[in-house]
Amino acid sequence: MENAKISSLYDLDQTIAKELFEGCIYPWEALAKISDFIRRLGPMLDPGRFEYKGEEIWVAKSASVAPTAFLNGPLIIDEEAEIRHCAFVRGSAIVGRGCVVGNSTELKNVVLFNSVQVPHYNYVGDSVLGYKSHMGAGSITSNVKSDKTLVAVKEGAEQIATGLKKFGAMLGDYVEVGCNSVLNPGTVIGRHTNIYPLSCVRGVVPPDSIYKNKNEVEAKR
Numbered sequence: 001m002e003n004a005k006i007s008s009l010y011d012l013d014q015t016i017a018k019e020l021f022e023g024c025i026y027p028w029e030a031l032a033k034i035s036d037f038i039r040r041l042g043p044m045l046d047p048g049r050f051e052y053k054g055e056e057i058w059v060a061k062s063a064s065v066a067p068t069a070f071l072n073g074p075l076i077i078d079e080e081a082e083i084r085h086c087a088f089v090r091g092s093a094i095v096g097r098g099c100v101v102g103n104s105t106e107l108k109n110v111v112l113f114n115s116v117q118v119p120h121y122n123y124v125g126d127s128v129l130g131y132k133s134h135m136g137a138g139s140i141t142s143n144v145k146s147d148k149t150l151v152a153v154k155e156g157a158e159q160i161a162t163g164l165k166k167f168g169a170m171l172g173d174y175v176e177v178g179c180n181s182v183l184n185p186g187t188v189i190g191r192h193t194n195i196y197p198l199s200c201v202r203g204v205v206p207p208d209s210i211y212k213n214k215n216e217v218e219a220k221r
Helices: 027-044
Strands: 050-054 057-060 075-077 093-095 100-103 106-112 117-120 123-129 151-155 158-164 169-171 187-189 209-213 216-219
Touching: 027 075, 027 093, 027 106, 027 123, 027 158
Parallel strands: 057 075, 075 093, 093 106, 100 117, 106 123, 123 169, 169 187
Antiparallel strands: 050 057, 151 158, 209 216
16 A cells, blocks of 8 residues: 555655664554653753643744633644644654644544644644645544444555554645645545545545545546
């Protein structure tokens, strides 16, 4: 399942968490390691650039954090990131350089690569969002199946058992998700792909595509 591999989805030079993915083939293999990785990396960050806020929270001095935002550790917020009014970071999160986390957006057990935007009413849980990916207003990652069974990643006749009960979405670099879309558990979206607004997405969506619905995925021209 080539389209779901880390090497197909991400430029690892665009995240402070590059070492987190070492030894992994698929990005969801790193989900269970995020918290421990933050606890190891945080104390090694340059104190001239990052401030330790206590409770396993490290925030870059150049980042902007609204006083109404809630931050829970373990957490790293990289340089020039913007955490806006009433953002809710539940913990186990790495927010990349230049990211925007907006009003009423909730993050939990995630890696946001550099320049990711989740600016309006988004829920992002147990997910990895690639460089310059963007989630439109109201779009969310659904991270638990309704029957509570383990998540599998599916592409056509192929299927990979992840062994995970909680698994949101893996967005490749430059992915655009339209407003009020739902990314179902185990969704993987390839680089440079656009998801139409109000979409209900599941499975692997190939790179350089336009997703209109599950029966209509077009290659970009």
